Amino acid sequence: MSITTTSPPEAELEARIADTLQRVFPGTTSLRIQQRFKVRVGHTEMEAGSQSYVEGRADILVYQGDEALAVIELKREGLPLTADDEAQGASYALLTRAPIVVITNGSDTNIYQTHDMKLLKEASIDAGELAHRIATAAAAAQSSITGAISKLLGTDLSAAAIAAMNATELHELTGSWTSSQRFVENFLVPRKATEAARIAIRAADTRVVIISGPPLCGKSSVLRELEETADANGWAVLFIEASSCAEGLFRRLANVLAALFSWPATQDDARMWLRRVASRPDYRFVLCIDSLPSGGAVLSAELDEMISGGMGAHLQLVVAVDENDFDHLTLKPNRREPTRLGRNSTRIEVGNYDDNEFASARDCLYQLGGGLVDGGQYAPELRAPWVLRAAVASQMESLPEGSAAVLPPLLGTEMFSVADERFACLGAVRNEIRTLARIYVDELMAKRHHGDRLSSLYVFSVTRENARKNIDRDGCHDLVRAGLVQASTAYSGDSLYVIRVPALFGHEVGVRLATLLQRKVQKNPDEAAKWLVKSCARMPLGDAIGAYAINRSLQQLGPGDYLLLINGLLKLPPVRRPIAPGSKMVAMIPSVGLIDFEVDVNGTTTMRSRDILSPPFTVDLDEEDLVAVANIDGWLILSQLRPFNLAFCNQDGDLLNVAAWLLLEIGSCPVVLRRPGKELEQFHTHAIDHGEMSCLKNGIAEPVTWSITELLVQDIPGVDREAWVREAAATGSLPLINRLGQALSHISNVAGRSEWAEQMLEQVYRPALQGHPQFH
Incomplete structure (x- = not known):
């Protein structure tokens, strides 16, 4: 069996280098070589050269002392010396300021002076001539250096140039946890959409992959993941932020090339550079364009040019767009024919984290010093990538070295404050969102098709007819363009605006309900409670929004009306009703x-x-x-309330916290107090007398259990935590004892409370559980 290799053995290569040095520089001492060396191109330092033959040659830099002496293009034996070899050798020599270029294949050797690439007649250079050459090396014209940059950035240094450009582009988009930048350093969650994009890129007939989805769902992160994993796929991936391309993509590329490499490239230079890189046969070139806008004649024309094949057979595009821009990019104005982009593209949609992605997100947080309380996997609000980041931001930002941040398993009402702060920059568009929230609350009680009523439990929407009655055409257009709403059609056929940022809209709905709640409570607290429950039962995130509205109205209501409202909600406990035959x-x-x-x-x-x-x-x-369980929403609202800041004195002058007695009542509920997710989920329950309870292995998945946890962890005025634990166990209520066990199990891992929690588990919880042998 014979083996053919394109690279000579290392010893043979070293022998050929030594022989070349001896022939070209006889009698010259103190020479050293580097087969990989640094080349400073403008403001950017990149690695050049190779340790083995690449395309039939090796690039070697020869030094005498600290002075670059010569670039040697060492060709494989039998290969002819070409003009391309001269150009490459000259380019490296100009950028390293080496005065001599040597090109040899072993039998033929050509020696050139770098600044004008004049062929020297001498077959070798003595020490005196060498000193003269070094002294005049600075004679290389700037125009020649510019040409050298152009040559190398499109060939041997193209991969290094792309890496430098990506580093600059992504650095501008990367900030701290609390910044408004798109990325956090080292926090990147693998997405299924990325793997789908890789599969599409590998398909021979795919020219463009479009990543689409609602605002802040992680489209940009998919492109970043493609870039960071490019080497593993053997691809060259260039990331460009499209909002910087107002004058066109090639203008943007020219500006980046000039800034990084001191190459005063024109748009045509940038176009030629991109074409040259995309035409290289040794790797697949993927151009990722982030946040591609739907308008812009220049950028649209350039996209057409690239898609048509004018940039080389190996170029493929991956573009990230808001879902509302997808049709504008892929359909012509007549809405009947696809654009060239539409004809040559594959669409991949991205949204909130699924189970596997959320598990990966938790792993990423853990590696950076953070983590979620067990049970967070059942919190739908944390599945939105931007919500998860915003929720952990403050703790991760101020995390002391060597410590860990433990984050709540659910946000509850906090998600609306997070959204309010995150979208504070929307300006006038926030006014339109507030108007939509008012319309939404007005439409809640309207009679609707049963399909519309059921779908409204999962998504916020308002009828386009009512929206356009209250918001002018430009305002509606601004909402769509910002990606905050999307046109849709209801089961009944009505035209809708679906809200695409539910946490922000939930904040505005909560504010609106708080305004209405004050007057209703003052008129009749029990009827106000019924109105609030009925409203919140018909909307997504309804329990959290109801609690948010109550919290916001506390100051206006005062303690008296506040307690009357809570009592009104307590009078509406969940009930289990048999389903009659024939139903x-x-x-x-x-x-x-x-x-x-x-x-x-x-x-x-x-x-x-x-x-x-x-x-x-x-x-x-x-x-x-x-x-069937009915009438659950009132107690769901109470579960989210957490009134830890409200206390009163009893007749003996003792301070009693409202949350303490409220959680004893709510925690005893023999119904799982959480809204089910959109899909079937791996959430386990145990059947008990006249009800059910959450399995201990679910972790803290009910808002009421997290409220109990906070009651026992924090130092709350009017709360004796040990007395509360003993009182809860003494009730004999299995649901309350079960929730107490979940809370104490978590607290047993909390610094400063672990010893106490272990003591309560042993002395109080386990003996109380023995009273229910079927679960002991």
Whole structure:
């Protein structure tokens, strides 16, 4: 068996170098060589040369002392000396200020003076001539150096040039946890959309991959992930931020090339550079364009030019766009024909973290010193990438070295304050959002199609008819252009504006409810509680929004009306109701659509999907399964309330905190107090007498359990934590004891409270659980 290699053995290569030096510089001492060396190109230092033959040659830099003496282009034996070899050698020599260029294939050797590439007749250079050459090396004209930069940035140094450009571009977009920049250094969550993009890029017929989604969902991070993993795929990936391309992509590239490499490139130079890089056969070139706007004639024309193949066969584009811009980019104004971008593109949608991505996000946080309390995987608000970052920002920013930040498993009402701060820069568009919130609250009680009513539990929306009655055309256009709303159609056929930033909208809805709540409580607290529950039961994030509205109205209500409102909510506990035979119901699973349920006299339940062509599915249910939980929203609101700052004195003068007695009542509820997620989830429960409770292994997944945890961790006026634990255990309520165990299990890992929590688990919780042997 024979093996053919394109690279000579290291010893053979070293022998050829030594032989060349001896022939070209006879009698010259103190020579040293570098097969990989630094080249300073403008303001950027890059590594050049190679340790083995690349395309039939090795680049070697020869030094005498600290002075660069010569660049040697060492060709493989038998390969001819070409003009391309001369150009490459001259380019390296100009940038390293080496006065001599040597090109040799072993049998033929050419020696040139760098500044004009004049072929020297001598076959060798003695020490005196060498000193003269070094002294006159500065004679190289600036124009020659500019040409050298142009040559090398498009060939051997192209990968290093792309890396330098990416570092500069991404650095401008990277900031601290609390900054408004898109990225945080070292925090990058792997996304499924990135792998889908890689698959699309590898497909031979894919010219453009479009990453689309709502604002702040992580589109930019997908492009950043492609760039950071480019080497593993053998690709060259160039990241460009499109909002910097007002005068066109090639103008932006020319500016970057000038700033980094002192190459006064024109737009045509940048176009030629991109074409040269994209035409290289040794790797796939991927141009990532972030935040591509839908307008801009110059950029649109340049995209057409690149898509048409004028930039080389190996160029592929990945562009990130807001979902509202997708149709504008891919459809012509007549809305019937696709643009060239539309004809040659594959769309990949990105949204909130799924289970695997969220697990990766938790791992990334852990590596940086942060972590979520067990149970956070069930908090839907934390699945939004920007919400998770904003929620952890303050703790991660001020994290002392060597310590860890433990973040809550759910945000609750805090998410609305986070959103209010994050979107403070929206300016006048915030006024339009407030108007939409007012319209939304007015529409809550309107009679609607059952499909519209069910879908409204998952997404905020308002009818376009009412929106346009209250917001002028320009205002509606601004909302769409900012990506805050998206046009859609309801089950009933009504035209809608769907809100794409629910946490921000939840803040505005909460503010609106707080304004209305004050007057209603003063008129009739119990009716006000019923109105609030009915409103919040019909909206996404309703329990948190209801609690947010109450908290915001506390100062206006005063302690008396506040307590009357809480009592009104306490009078509306969850109830379990049997489902009668013959009942017909309709439900919604977002990924499936509307599902009809029908229960016959034997308890057999038949399910039919309206949106998917599939046969009916029948299941036999026993009497315990034929139960529905109703009226849960009032106590869900109380679970989110956390009134730790409100206390009063009893007749004995003792200070009593409202939260302490409220959580004893709410914590005893024999119903799991959390809103289910959009999809079926791995959330386990245990059946108990007249109800169910969350499995201990779920972690802290109920807002009421986190409120109990905070009650026992914090130093709250009017709360004796040990007395509260003993009182909770003494109730004998299994749901309360279970929630107490979940809270204490977490606190046993909290610095400063762990010993106490372990003591309470051993002395109070476990003995209380023994009273319920089926769960002991």
